[in-house]
Amino acid sequence: MAEKTILVIDDDIDLVEIIRVTLENQGFKVIDAQTGARGLAMAKEQDPDLILLDVMMGKVDEGFQVAYQLRSDDVTAETPILMLTAVTDQTGFDFDPARDKDFLPVNEFLEKPVSPRDLVDMIRKHLPTSV
Amino acid sequence: MRNDLRNPNEPIAPASSQFVSAASLRARLDWFNKLRWGAAFGVMAVVLIAGVGLKAPIEVRGLMLTGAVLLLLNTAYELRNRRFKAVDIAVELRLVKVQMVCDLLALTVLLNLSGGVENPLLFLYVIHVIIASLLFKGREIFQIAWLAIFLFTADVFGEYFGLLPHHHLPTAGEVAHELSFVLMTLGSFWLVILFCAYVGALIMKHNRSIKDELAARQAVLLAEDRAKTDFFRFVTHEIKSPVNTAQSGVETALELGGESMAPSVRDVLERAIGRLKQATKIIQDLADLTRGGILKEENLTEVDFNDLVSAAVDDQRDLAARSSLAMNVLLPDPPIILTTIRNMAETIVANLVNNSIRYNREGGRVSVRLVDTGKRVRLVVEDQGIGIAEEEQDLIFDEFYRSTEARETSTLGTGLGLAIVRKFVEELGGTIEVDSTVGRGSTFTVTLPRKSRKRRR
Incomplete structure (x- = not known):
């Protein structure tokens, strides 16, 4: 099985490194970006197998904006996106990707702090099986 | 031991009084005492000047005696006040009432000795009634008013029917040309008018300053709350x-x-x-x-509150078992359906049940009852734990406050659980009360409306 590439878009460099260690240990290849713009560019260039996206970076809705743009790009339209959130405690409403599919263009929400085991399980669940 | 909002060091004022403390009542009484000194000395001075100096035919002896009795009473009262500190409002007010009755009696005797219905000093009754209305409340004011009416009427009719002696004022014929009568009438008139204006102004000034102070404090509290x-x-x-x-x-x-x-x-x-x-x-x-403004129409759903409560209790049975606690749950039938915000209701129940477990005694009991009261529903969570001291019962709902007992019992706990419960309960339009005795346990009672709705702000 070919090495799967995960793109991590998060402005928390420490978290990115922690995730990198976890995922590389599981045999994934990790590429990362600290801004939404950079993340979009990398997604287009390198066509990762899955994208881990932080919900809030510089701006409150930057993660969402990035997700919409990823979905509207031919290269990444079908790429699974897992969104890392700490947003439930900010806005007070719970996301449900199944219920809110129409306006939330992501496959899953992972609430921070995500344990390494859950993270890996979730990535495996959403990775396309046949590439 | 109900939990209510007042300073525990402040003596409780009886329902009949408008004074917050015995000390503030005493301050006002001191002022009235000064008035009484003035009145008694004034009467005696006028009687001496008119009766002895100008040799007017008046009842010098009787009038002087009445003045002296007043002075004596006031002296006794002052001495007693200097000796004892004001503690109990009820005692102070009772004494004042005795004083007031004595004053009215003395005034009536004075009037009887100085012409009765002829004497315009009868206006002085008005002053007494005003003082009474400043000190007393409701029925008591009217008791004083009726006593004044009774005393003066009894004197006037008593003199009219010859049951009481009439001491004619030294005025003859046409009173409008009698300087002493004119001066006395005008003097009484001035006195009463000015006294009324003064007292009215005083009350309104006091009133306004209280209002201003309240508004200012409210603004400060709001700003502090927002900043926090x-x-x-x-x-x-x-x-x-x-x-x-x-x-x-x-x-x-x-x-x-x-x-x-x-x-x-x-x-x-x-x-x-x-x-x-x-x-x-x-x-x-x-x-x-x-987080604010959670209570939006779209977040309200119908929730089976029976289910919610039993689920919350079941979630914590393991924790309870660790301290060998018995968990009793009493739910009404048919089950209660609430229109509410599910996760807020869950947090309320979970936090209260969690507290009742964590601050219980080994082998104790937790009792959770749900009572249907028609438009509202009552949740009662009772434990047999450490309890909360009365002076801390208001504070436990504050952010980060943990009672002395709680801190000794458990190092865990953020001190936010009850603050959240109170916030959520209030947000949902409910109330929360605590009833607790140290060492015996606490009972938290939450009342929630059947249908929560967005509050108007």
């Missing part, structure tokens, strides 16, 4: 990311190290995770506390 909320929100937001990342980091280290790690290293990392989880809980609680 903003601060919490800011802190929560800023602290959340580093804590989350730290937790992920330690968990990752633990995961990667696996079995190859020395048990002592593993133990240290696990402890670190435990504390980070605690921090996350505080952050989560703070976020709950500072």
Whole structure:
């Protein structure tokens, strides 16, 4: 099985490194970006197998904006996106990707702090099986 | 031991009085005492000048005696006040009432001795009634008013029917040309008019200053509250990311190290995770506390409150079993359906049940009752635990406040649980009360409306 590439878009460099260690240990290849713009560019260039996206970076809705743009790009339209959130405690409403599919263009929400085991399980669940 | 909002050091005022403390009543009484000195000396001076100096045919002896009795009473009262500090409002007010009755009697005797219905000093009754209305309340004011009416009427009719002696004022014929009568009438008139104006102004000034002070305090409290909320929100937001990342980091280290790690290293990392989880809980609680405007129409759903309560209790049965606690749950039939916000209702029940377990005694009992009261529903969570001292019962709902007993019992606990419960209960349009005795246990009673709705602000 070919090495799967995960793109991590998060402005928390420490978290990115922690995730990198976890995922590389599981045999994934990790590429990362600290801004939404950079993340979009990398997604287009390198066509990762899955994208881990932080919900809030510089701006409150930057993660969402990035997700919409990823979905509207031919290269990444079908790429699974897992969104890392700490947003439930900010806005007070719970996301449900199944219920809110129409306006939330992501496959899953992972609430921070995500344990390494859950993270890996979730990535495996959403990775396309046949590439 | 109901929990109500007052300073426990302040003596309780009886329902009949409008004074907050015995000391503030005493301050006002001192002022009236000065008035009485003036009145008694004034009467005696006028009688001496008119009766002895000008040799007017008046009842000098009787009038002087009445003045002297008044002076004597006032002296006794002053001496007693200097001797004893004001403690009990009820006692002070009773004494004042005795004083007031004596004053009215003395005034009536004075009037009887100086012409009765002829004497315009009868206006002085008005002053007494005004003083009574400043000191007393409701029925008591009218008791004084009726006593004044009774005394003067009795004197006038008594003199008219010859039952009482009439002491004719030294005025002859046409009173309008009698200087003494004119001066006395005008004097009484001036006195009463000015006194009324003065007292009215005093009351209104006092009233206004209280209103202004209340408004100012309210504004300060609101601003402080807003600043506090903003601060919490800011802190929560800023602290959340580093804590989350730290937790992920330690968990990752633990995961990667696996079995190859020395048990002592593993133990240290696990402890670190435990504390980070605690921090996350505080952050989560703070976020709950500072989030506003959650109660939106679209968030309201119909919730089977019976189910919600039993689920919340079941979630914590393991925790209760660790302290060998008995859990009694009493739910009404048919089940209660609430229109509410599910996760807020869940948090309310969960936090109260959790407290009743954590602050219980080994082998104690937790009792959770749901009572249908028609338009509202009552949730009662009772424990047999450490209890809360009466003076702390108001404070336990404040952010980060943990009672003395709670701090001694458990180092865990953020001090935010009850603050969140109160906020959520109020947000849903309900009320919360605590009834507790130290060493015997606490009972929290939450009342929620059947249908929560957005409050108008």
